[in-house]
Amino acid sequence: MxxxxxxxxxxxxxxxxxxxxxxxxxxxxxAMVKTSKGVKMYQASNPLLGKFxxxxxxxxxxxxxxxNEYKLDVERFELSYKGHPVYKNSDINESLxxxxxxxxxxxxxxxEGIEEWELKEFLEIVxxxxxxxxxxxxxxxxxxxxxxxxxxxxxxxFREMDKQIDDQLAGAPAxxxxxxxxxxxxxxxxxxxxxxxxxxxxISAEEMTSLQTLI
Numbered sequence: 001m002x003x004x005x006x007x008x009x010x011x012x013x014x015x016x017x018x019x020x021x022x023x024x025x026x027x028x029x030x031a032m033v034k035t036s037k038g039v040k041m042y043q044a045s046n047p048l049l050g051k052f053x054x055x056x057x058x059x060x061x062x063x064x065x066x067x068n069e070y071k072l073d074v075e076r077f078e079l080s081y082k083g084h085p086v087y088k089n090s091d092i093n094e095s096l097x098x099x100x101x102x103x104x105x106x107x108x109x110x111x112e113g114i115e116e117w118e119l120k121e122f123l124e125i126v127x128x129x130x131x132x133x134x135x136x137x138x139x140x141x142x143x144x145x146x147x148x149x150x151x152x153x154x155x156x157x158f159r160e161m162d163k164q165i166d167d168q169l170a171g172a173p174a175x176x177x178x179x180x181x182x183x184x185x186x187x188x189x190x191x192x193x194x195x196x197x198x199x200x201x202x203i204s205a206e207e208m209t210s211l212q213t214l215i
Contacts, residue, residue, distance in 0.1 A: 017082040024063050025081035028070070031056040033087070035119075036096060036127040057116045064112040071109045074100045096126050100152075103138040107153040114149035121145050 035052040042049040063070045072079045079087040079097050089095035100108060125141045
């Protein structure tokens with residue numbers, strides 16, 4: 001296992017964040033990793049595991065007191081906060097980042113007011129060994145929980161946003177913002193399949209040439 005939780009030394013981050021804020025974001029990830037390991041080691045009723053969850057909840061609440069959300073961008077083996085890597089683990093069997101990335105999650109967001117039960121459910125989902133069934137992926141399980149203070153952005157959502165930006169730059173009518181409900185349920189944003197006709201009529205190349213001549 002190659003776990004690395006660190007404060008980035010980037011000089012010009014994409015988003016402005018103080019060193020204290022980055023340190024707190026790193027501290028939160030330390031608490032998440034410790035708690036996720038505790039989920040695998042201890043029974044849910046174990047007082048030590050309860051202490052881990054309490055500490056993690058308090059740290060995230062401290063971060064949320066600084067703003068309205070705590071957003072982690074997800075790479076294949078890395079999580080970053082405002083452009084600063086705060087977690088890295090290249091072990092595909094242990095990496096929290098890899099599990100979320102593999103299921104198409106590109107950002108995970110925690111909002112002000114988040115409760116301990118939400119963090120428990122979230123960590124149990126991303127820490128568990130998934131069976132590989134269609135109904136067992138992280139996105140499906142998170143969606144089924146209906147977290148009120150935790151959401152995610154999928155790769156497909158970014159593609160749709162990029163398409164809307166390209167359309168606007170090209171002068172095409174804007175298709176509007178992606179509804180928040182679609183971020184929680186990406187399938188609701190998918191284009192509906194069209195009904196396939198019962199019969200298809202085709203013409204030969206010679207017939208197509210004759211029609212073009214007549215036109």
